[in-house]
Amino acid sequence: MTVLVFLDPSLPAGRIVDAAVPALLATDQGATRGDGVFESLLVVGGKIRKSQAHLDRLESSARAMDLRIPPQDLWRRAMATAVTEFRGNLAGTVGSASAPTGNAAGVGNGAGDDELVLKLIVTRGVEGGTTPTAWVQASEPPAAGRAQRETGVDVLLLDRGYDSSIAERAPWLLLGAKTLSYAVNMAALRYARAHGADDVIFTSGDGRVLEGPTSSVLLAHAEGEGPDRIRRLITPQLDSGILPGTSQGALFAAAKAAGWELGYGPVEPADLFDADAVWLISSVRLLAPVNRIDGREIGTAGVRRALTAELNELIARTQ
Amino acid sequence: MTVLVFLDPSLPAGRIVDAAVPALLATDQGATRGDGVFESLLVVGGKIRKSQAHLDRLESSARAMDLRIPPQDLWRRAMATAVTEFRGNLAGTVGSASAPTGNAAGVGNGAGDDELVLKLIVTRGVEGGTTPTAWVQASEPPAAGRAQRETGVDVLLLDRGYDSSIAERAPWLLLGAKTLSYAVNMAALRYARAHGADDVIFTSGDGRVLEGPTSSVLLAHAEGEGPDRIRRLITPQLDSGILPGTSQGALFAAAKAAGWELGYGPVEPADLFDADAVWLISSVRLLAPVNRIDGREIGTAGVRRALTAELNELIARTQ
Numbered sequence: 001m002t003v004l005v006f007l008d009p010s011l012p013a014g015r016i017v018d019a020a021v022p023a024l025l026a027t028d029q030g031a032t033r034g035d036g037v038f039e040s041l042l043v044v045g046g047k048i049r050k051s052q053a054h055l056d057r058l059e060s061s062a063r064a065m066d067l068r069i070p071p072q073d074l075w076r077r078a079m080a081t082a083v084t085e086f087r088g089n090l091a092g093t094v095g096s097a098s099a100p101t102g103n104a105a106g107v108g109n110g111a112g113d114d115e116l117v118l119k120l121i122v123t124r125g126v127e128g129g130t131t132p133t134a135w136v137q138a139s140e141p142p143a144a145g146r147a148q149r150e151t152g153v154d155v156l157l158l159d160r161g162y163d164s165s166i167a168e169r170a171p172w173l174l175l176g177a178k179t180l181s182y183a184v185n186m187a188a189l190r191y192a193r194a195h196g197a198d199d200v201i202f203t204s205g206d207g208r209v210l211e212g213p214t215s216s217v218l219l220a221h222a223e224g225e226g227p228d229r230i231r232r233l234i235t236p237q238l239d240s241g242i243l244p245g246t247s248q249g250a251l252f253a254a255a256k257a258a259g260w261e262l263g264y265g266p267v268e269p270a271d272l273f274d275a276d277a278v279w280l281i282s283s284v285r286l287l288a289p290v291n292r293i294d295g296r297e298i299g300t301a302g303v304r305r306a307l308t309a310e311l312n313e314l315i316a317r318t319q
Numbered sequence: 320m321t322v323l324v325f326l327d328p329s330l331p332a333g334r335i336v337d338a339a340v341p342a343l344l345a346t347d348q349g350a351t352r353g354d355g356v357f358e359s360l361l362v363v364g365g366k367i368r369k370s371q372a373h374l375d376r377l378e379s380s381a382r383a384m385d386l387r388i389p390p391q392d393l394w395r396r397a398m399a400t401a402v403t404e405f406r407g408n409l410a411g412t413v414g415s416a417s418a419p420t421g422n423a424a425g426v427g428n429g430a431g432d433d434e435l436v437l438k439l440i441v442t443r444g445v446e447g448g449t450t451p452t453a454w455v456q457a458s459e460p461p462a463a464g465r466a467q468r469e470t471g472v473d474v475l476l477l478d479r480g481y482d483s484s485i486a487e488r489a490p491w492l493l494l495g496a497k498t499l500s501y502a503v504n505m506a507a508l509r510y511a512r513a514h515g516a517d518d519v520i521f522t523s524g525d526g527r528v529l530e531g532p533t534s535s536v537l538l539a540h541a542e543g544e545g546p547d548r549i550r551r552l553i554t555p556q557l558d559s560g561i562l563p564g565t566s567q568g569a570l571f572a573a574a575k576a577a578g579w580e581l582g583y584g585p586v587e588p589a590d591l592f593d594a595d596a597v598w599l600i601s602s603v604r605l606l607a608p609v610n611r612i613d614g615r616e617i618g619t620a621g622v623r624r625a626l627t628a629e630l631n632e633l634i635a636r637t638q
Binding site for chain 2: 002004017019020021022023024025026027028030031032033034035036038064065066119121123135137158159160161162163166169170171172173174177179180181182183184185186187188190191205
């Protein structure tokens, strides 16, 4: 089931549109040029996670491409409409063939079963026009992603082509923006799957670890026992041309409060192989433990599982 | 005026769709991820230029992203329908306010006034589906582009971030494919316009000249006089991760037949500044002489004009 709510200044709660009926002009620059920005959010038990961080990043992405987008309050109201409509439709179909089935993979990660995904999308609208096209989509989370929270993923390191220092020198590359131009991200995922892996960690031309095509990279070290135990969580530094991860940000705040040490890259591939655990973290799939990178196991299954459980507890506490 | 013809296996001539009515599902991966490929073609006096080269490149782009697209004969029939419909509508509106006006800039470049642009677009369709969405759009050529054939353009050199050797090592970057993920190309053009220029020539991280965001780069040297005159036309080598230009290819064939020497890069920025003339060449705007790069004049106005006229004669002879 997919629910669509288009933003419309004349209808502050948004305009619900049948997802089976065409809603976009074929001349929309979102469709003809990938010219727009987006966000993906998780909704758990009817509560939208990190909505402020996502709305702020949507605005920041739009600013990077000189795109004016609707104000946050219109997004919030359309999101609320989409969540209400989706959950209302779902309640009407419980027990029917179209209802999502409970998924054991959701248990124990703090998210539970009652999940849906919101996508916020805004394009530059039609060529020559001045009105962006903006909508919210509510749909079920992909089952594969939920399963990977538990099973973990095998990852390939792939060169992203860019030098880690280029983002600030070349704003036209839109490296900190989450644009609709995702063809390379999808191609990298297809390449990984064609080569026996599940996901990708991009590296820079100068050998730095960057991010996944749809996720941020985390690594952890744990040393010692009991009260002297040191736990350190590290992510690549933001100025290397990566997207600021809203989930990484929320988890870092929670981990700090729980006594973890935090670090921001530079991270090199050798650091990943030396880590006790590595994860890909994103808003919808949440924390996916990395079992192997380029075929080499990261840490041990037991340590990965224990650290993942610890971080999932922290994620469950974040909003 | 815009004419849309959707490809539809059950209607071999294509399905004409009102461009003012939504025709795309909001869940189409063209709109949500820039996941598709496209081509832009020029039609002069009802005749489609270089249709075989464009259809071949559309297929090659699609192959690079594992995208199955409709066969060439369906594209050809939809293109013919779009041209006929557009010209028919135009004939019905001649003399009305919506008819395009004659453009003096078209005179003398071998193209004439009776021009229209075809865009071929194909996306991966909706998530989870197996049917691509494919359509042909016919519309008027942008007036600015036609004027630039005569007035020329000022250009900025901008770093594309990639090393010129990465294309073969990293097929997931889709460097030889013309994908719908054009946000960076459009951002580079906006950056140029915000900095007093009209267009962009991308350079590689290792200092090579690559291409424009929507064009190929050409440079020329002319030496001597009369029968001993040597004219040399150079373009960056294709394996530097650039799109193979259909117009560059056609012009090179015509120039060779007319006695020009041809060369394929590596080209460095210094080569551009040393040239007698530099052009951006593309299918719709055709040949746009470059007046200045980063504020420095290229050759002299007289030589640029003479060489441009010579090459325009050759373009007029190509199909």
